[in-house]
Amino acid sequence: MKRGKAIVLFSGGVDSTLALAWAIRSGYQPTVLEFDYEGRPEAEKRAAHTILRRLGSPPHVRLTLGASLRPDGETGGYLASQLPLHGMTAADRRRLAEELGAPVDLAWSCWKDGDRPCGRCEKCKERARSAPT
DSSP: OOOEEEEEEOOSSHHHHHHHHHHHHTTEEEEEEEEEOTTOOHHHHHHHHHHHHHTTOOOEEEEEBTBOOOOOOOOSSOOOOOOTTTTOOHHHHHHHHHHHTOOGGGOOOOSSOSSSOOSOSHHHHHHHHHSOO
């Protein structure tokens, strides 16, 4: 069922991967909005690129924070927002990821850059706590 266009904020992490898979499965035509910033781990950028390819390469806009942005004028439309993961427990998100076939195994959660996650930062600990047992 086609639902129209959607903008999905995307980092290459678990939640944004799941949100993008949800939008696609729900019938939206997503455009991915990714923010780049100084200090963003290269591994997260690589994960984002791999995940986007896996999910069919939806249209993609990357904005570099710190650059000046100008509005592009009137669009004649409106934006509505949805928070599909709001209120979900880690177990709920795991079930939804499995149901959607979201490639969350490719996602990067670590705050540090490198070949593999550090296992010590808060995001790594959070991901370990939410892993299936």
